[in-house]
Amino acid sequence: MKTDIDRLMQEENIDVLWVTGSMMNNPDMVYFTGIHNASTINLFKLRDKPPIIFHDNFERDEVAKSGLKTQSYIDKFPFDKYLKEARGNVLKAYSTWFKAFFIETCITSSRVAIFGKKDISYTYAIIKALKRELPQVEFIGYFKDSLLKQARMTKSQAEVEQIRQMGNVTTQIVAKVANLLSNQKVKDNKLVNKGGHPITVKEIKKLIRLWLVERGADNPEGTIFAIGHDAGVPHNAGDPNGFLELGKPIVFDIFPCEAGGGYFYDFTRTWCLGYATDEVQKLHAQVLKVHHKIISELRPNRPFRDFQKRASELFTKMGHVTIEKQFNVTEGYIHCIGHGLGLNVHENPFSGISAGERDILTPGIVFTIEPGLYYPSKNIGVRIEDTIYLNPQGKFEILADYPYDLVIPVKN
Template structure:
């Protein structure tokens, strides 16, 4: 963890160690630091002498020694006593024995535990997002895992689009194999496919019609002809733990002229986003370029007004990795992009009387541009 060590050294504070606590199924920082999956709370410590220690529940010690990337694995029992087996007791005992006084923690560290340590005489110093900053720059191995998740997502998208393409239109409603085609059915087929592809799938969006004007509406009920269907798939590798993310909007039938114009505008805006991404450019600059294109075509954006409820009503993109949404951000106050960032580019337009149009690809930031990790076709009418 040389990068974490460097960040802590550059804090210009008299620190002895960095401390992170949590399980690792949902705490991406803990998994990143240890490469070990555990449901119980573990304790990760990096000293300013560049020594790493992992303290885990006693039953996890042997497995942690085999599976984690940490060489020094210890049991919580070493620091518990009969009267107190609480986390703050374990931490205090460890820090005392190791003669560590000033401890850096992330902003999401437990206030209760921090206060308890301070009461015992330790200095607890909050540091903003030290691990997330490191996670934002992906290695080639991480990029390959994200690509694998994206390939699974694209195959699931192909399945969904083909079902919709084969559907029949009866009285404005889509039918598949003599049954009304629903958001729930398409979502079920997508998620079952992803599970069979060794991915986790939860929250897949299949939103049709006016409801698709809400960007995060999952979608329920019948799928209609001539109306936009937004399909947003974000699988996570079950074993690799990395996410992917992409979106397509399709119409079965004949969309209104306004929807076709919206689709063309969003596609143009996305391409401008791609053109502006490179090392050294800020996420805010990319977002502003996307907003400018949409505004020139007559659509409202958040850059123009923070009060809008229709038009382009969200940021242009976000980082993807062990979390679905992580650093960096392509939006207001988005910071400088760095080589190795993996981000989505997902402009959209949303109107309550028409529905929504969104296109989302995932790219890797390079020195002089970006490389698209998404290969699925963009076609409105199927």
């Protein structure tokens, strides 16, 4: 949580957090500022001090909406002055300008941790130039478990309510899609529209986007609506021109967020239109069994990875090959059991091979459980996913309930 940041800075000997980029679609920034329309700002947080936003003058009204302390560059650091001094060399001007600004902010011999989603070419050039101007400053990047990712891993009550609200939006839309599919005509084993033309995946996704936007949400990472073979490849988003054929498994994985890059929800159901083959029914029943079993066995303060191992054990007993036994497998249980989520759709804690000592089921986390079985050679994929909150009292709670039915009835 945000209240952990100063302690984490102390533990990791970080003097300054530097968060750069937009106030939209930029998780580490939005964590501090909320979602507003400023495209390029710099937020600094010194240890044991409140954050402060430095901004171009044009952005003054938007940054003020953050409620944080703000400071326009123009008052103290007019760029034209530095550009003149640098005789038109813009990078030199920018880095001396930044140096003046670091000196003003007392960031001159410090460990500065960098954050933000931004053009890496630009940012790398800036950091290189700054290192020349300020050799005493050490810039710190994080490969994983960044200080802010650690803080963000546990959620405040307000954050949980935002995620729950996105869960409500998600299940509303899933219900609308189910209802829509149930009410189409069938021709040649496919759903068709009023004109008798087969409905495509693209059309379903467009409706999903419209329904999301109507509810103040968005799907910046897309939506998976993958049928048959495509369902068998976990990150195949579905063929836009694919038809909705009866009996084929559909993996419908929807992970929307608050419009502009806010909190995510993550949810999957597997459906068959009209009927399911025995084989799909069997795999679906197995996945659902593991889903319930894992959720029932979750305990606070256990490594998340334990439950990936447990899921693999359960699937192995059912006769499936698993990624835990054989890393480069493409059929069977080839995914990890879940991941944390929040302002990123994937964040700590993790459960896969790279999970570490910080990937613990800590009270306050929000995470997914999403067992699946993947057989692309048989045109089958099955995944079931819910988003779960581990509350401060140690209880696990699915944030948005929805039935697990495999078969979506269709009109005869």
